[in-house]
Amino acid sequence: MKALTDAHVGEVVKVRKNTAQDSLKERLLALGLTNGADIEILRKGPKNNLTVYNIRGAMIALRGEEARLIEIY
Amino acid sequence: MGLTAQSVKIDAMKDVFDIVKTDSQHVIALAGNPNTGKSTVFNYLTGLKQHTGNWPGKTVVSARGEYSYNDEEYIVVDLPGSYSLFTSSKDEEVSRDFICYGDYEAIVVVADATCLERNLNLVFQISEITNKVILCINLIDEAKKKNIAIDKEGLERELNVPVVLTAARSGIGMDELKNLIEKITFNSEKRKPAIITYDDYIKSEINDILPHLEDLNISNIRWTALRLIDSNTDIFSINKEGHLTVSQAKKIKEELNINTDTIKLREMIAEHNYNYANELKQKYVTEDTKKIKRDKKIDDIITSKVLGLPIMLLLLGLVFWITIQGANIPSQMLARLLFGIQDKLSSLFVQWEVPMILHNILLDGIYRTLAWVVSVMLPPMAIFFPLFTFLEDLGYLPRIAFNLDHMFKKACAHGKQCLTMCMGFGCNAAGVIGCRIIDSPRERVIAILTNNFVPCNGRFPTIIVISSAFFAVYSNAYVNSLIPALFITLMVLFGIIVTLLVSYILSKTLLKGVPSTFTLELPPYRVPKIGRLLYTSIIDRTIFVLSRAVIIAAPAGAITWIFANIYVGDLSILSHVANFLDPIAKTIGLDGIILMAFIMGIPANEIVLPVLLMAYLSTGTLTDFESVDHLRTILINNGWTPLTALNVMLFSLLHWPCSTALWTIKKETGSIKWTLLSFFIPTAIAFAVCFITASLYRLIL
Ligand SMILES: Nc1nc2c(ncn2[C@@H]2O[C@H](COP(=O)(O)OP(=O)(O)OP(=O)(O)O)[C@@H](O)[C@H]2O)c(=O)[nH]1
Ligand SMILES: [Mg+2]
Numbered sequence: 074m075k076a077l078t079d080a081h082v083g084e085v086v087k088v089r090k091n092t093a094q095d096s097l098k099e100r101l102l103a104l105g106l107t108n109g110a111d112i113e114i115l116r117k118g119p120k121n122n123l124t125v126y127n128i129r130g131a132m133i134a135l136r137g138e139e140a141r142l143i144e145i146y
Numbered sequence: 147m148g149l150t151a152q153s154v155k156i157d158a159m160k161d162v163f164d165i166v167k168t169d170s171q172h173v174i175a176l177a178g179n180p181n182t183g184k185s186t187v188f189n190y191l192t193g194l195k196q197h198t199g200n201w202p203g204k205t206v207v208s209a210r211g212e213y214s215y216n217d218e219e220y221i222v223v224d225l226p227g228s229y230s231l232f233t234s235s236k237d238e239e240v241s242r243d244f245i246c247y248g249d250y251e252a253i254v255v256v257a258d259a260t261c262l263e264r265n266l267n268l269v270f271q272i273s274e275i276t277n278k279v280i281l282c283i284n285l286i287d288e289a290k291k292k293n294i295a296i297d298k299e300g301l302e303r304e305l306n307v308p309v310v311l312t313a314a315r316s317g318i319g320m321d322e323l324k325n326l327i328e329k330i331t332f333n334s335e336k337r338k339p340a341i342i343t344y345d346d347y348i349k350s351e352i353n354d355i356l357p358h359l360e361d362l363n364i365s366n367i368r369w370t371a372l373r374l375i376d377s378n379t380d381i382f383s384i385n386k387e388g389h390l391t392v393s394q395a396k397k398i399k400e401e402l403n404i405n406t407d408t409i410k411l412r413e414m415i416a417e418h419n420y421n422y423a424n425e426l427k428q429k430y431v432t433e434d435t436k437k438i439k440r441d442k443k444i445d446d447i448i449t450s451k452v453l454g455l456p457i458m459l460l461l462l463g464l465v466f467w468i469t470i471q472g473a474n475i476p477s478q479m480l481a482r483l484l485f486g487i488q489d490k491l492s493s494l495f496v497q498w499e500v501p502m503i504l505h506n507i508l509l510d511g512i513y514r515t516l517a518w519v520v521s522v523m524l525p526p527m528a529i530f531f532p533l534f535t536f537l538e539d540l541g542y543l544p545r546i547a548f549n550l551d552h553m554f555k556k557a558c559a560h561g562k563q564c565l566t567m568c569m570g571f572g573c574n575a576a577g578v579i580g581c582r583i584i585d586s587p588r589e590r591v592i593a594i595l596t597n598n599f600v601p602c603n604g605r606f607p608t609i610i611v612i613s614s615a616f617f618a619v620y621s622n623a624y625v626n627s628l629i630p631a632l633f634i635t636l637m638v639l640f641g642i643i644v645t646l647l648v649s650y651i652l653s654k655t656l657l658k659g660v661p662s663t664f665t666l667e668l669p670p671y672r673v674p675k676i677g678r679l680l681y682t683s684i685i686d687r688t689i690f691v692l693s694r695a696v697i698i699a700a701p702a703g704a705i706t707w708i709f710a711n712i713y714v715g716d717l718s719i720l721s722h723v724a725n726f727l728d729p730i731a732k733t734i735g736l737d738g739i740i741l742m743a744f745i746m747g748i749p750a751n752e753i754v755l756p757v758l759l760m761a762y763l764s765t766g767t768l769t770d771f772e773s774v775d776h777l778r779t780i781l782i783n784n785g786w787t788p789l790t791a792l793n794v795m796l797f798s799l800l801h802w803p804c805s806t807a808l809w810t811i812k813k814e815t816g817s818i819k820w821t822l823l824s825f826f827i828p829t830a831i832a833f834a835v836c837f838i839t840a841s842l843y844r845l846i847l
Contacts (some may be wrong), residue, residue: 099234105267135666136555
């Protein structure tokens, strides 16, 4: 099973399943992290934790803790 | 940055839900994703100066303004930005409640033309609630720059809502917007927005519920049915005519045995929305991907792993260096002007035979201090604030949050705390309110308690002035500002370190817990409009802070002068007070007068420097201000050493919050305990740090 954190900078991946819970899930859905969404990995931040993604045309930074909950194809 | 004439007024902090209006006024709501230009549209329509800035979460409290068009009066409500009606931070709740249950006659959804797909999600959600929607696609100038073209007619047809393309900052499309608002308000354009068609499963779920809602006198039964299956019943807690109540909702859920997996359904619904948004984007938006890469290139440097932090420090240092270097000559010119006026006034007073005592109080007491304050404080502020606003409008602040995130994470604090600190740079009270963007209560309190460690508008001038007076080297015109700039940068850095440490300690003791989840949007870089920027930062900020200093400093100056010149026994009252405070003050490397000035500064930090100067000037020989060098002489004559200067800066950085900030903390946390702690933690740290530096200084020298 691949998670969003496994993807490399420059790749475009497709969301398979969003396994976050409760309010985090709500927030990720609101940002457009729905099943089937295309996500481009733009850049990794200090300590490789915070990573910037292109989600639905916006630059969104997620920590590893959150990105790990997104399964990709 | 939140400190303006408006935001400090107490009622500006209240959210408007029940709009007070006359019968002839029409309420218009401004909603939309964060950072799409809602406040800019608001400002354009109403002529007010709601603060804007290039980062999501600038507005956290709704604001109200008015305008008239074709003899009709409109009330506009500027809402905090929200990504969706279902997310749960405090500022977003304000928007949700108003959008779902507010009494507006039209709602303008402001969308970002460069990110339409994401913005459409909220448009769909709002279209499900009301027919009175106008879609305002803003930032069309930015879209043009990136070669993004939007087929307005196509979208209008498909969504069946009126669409207007605008560039609010330059007023493009705003007349058309006003016109549409009028049409929607007076129903001369009747439309039924296209709504998402869901799949059979959701449809059948809704269809089961609809009949049960029909006799309940509910204004929007489809929306209500949807929320019954995808939300918990809290969403109905508003208790308003025409809407389902929580108890009704519970009853229906029980009767119909609705126990859908709400989050699952929400996910399905979000997927529908976004698929449709993507479809619309493919159909009606054309973009040139090459141009979009520009931001990426800048970010490669600004947020680079290696260079990000050094660049940040360098920028900060540069801003301070420009401030100090640039303030020098204007300061001298201002002083010459103001003290010239004093001489004229003085001879006039003599001519008019004004009593000597009045002459002394008015001129030597009040006027002289004010002249000093204006000369030393105005130029640095007039340079610093525009520079900072420039970085803010550019979109740099969220990048700082990005670069520092791993440290905040280590401190078990919220990643957005960094943004609230940037707000605190303007005004700590605004910073405290800004903490509403943090949705976890634990981390919100941490951010509130530590906000004071970033120096606000009121304290910055003191720190800048003292360091440029004391630590400049006068041998070389360019190097001389380097050391003060370095000192101030270190001060800010130290404030950040203290913030992190205190956050960490709080997380391990009173506010135990792990960092909660966090998503951060990095907005595209936008080139600021210099004219507007100068206007807001000089008129709104500089003049405002200065006038606050002057207004409070004038009476404080008069009182200080009187106390300095009324003798009880051998000593003036001022000396008595100073002598009383002296022993404590001395142990932390200050003197009684400095401590007194800080205490008198509780209502507003701006007046610490004025009171200090007044106290020194009214006792010692009276001198005119000629250059910053002069200030140094006065301070040295009053026994200042480099340690005193350092500790005044440190104390100013760390000490108790002003009364406005404390009052705001009480309001935001609703707790006496946190309010008291927010007073005692900084105070204790200020005393401790100054005690340590004083002891070290004595040890070494
Ligand atoms: N180029 C350009 N910039 C704009 C326009 N409208 C707004 N801006 C800039 O975009 C940034 C965000 O504007 P705001 O009005 O603060 O946005 P907001 O929607 O109120 O943001 P929140 O309060 O955070 O939800 C500011 O820096 C504005 O100067 C526009 O039409 N063109
Ligand atoms: Mg705003």
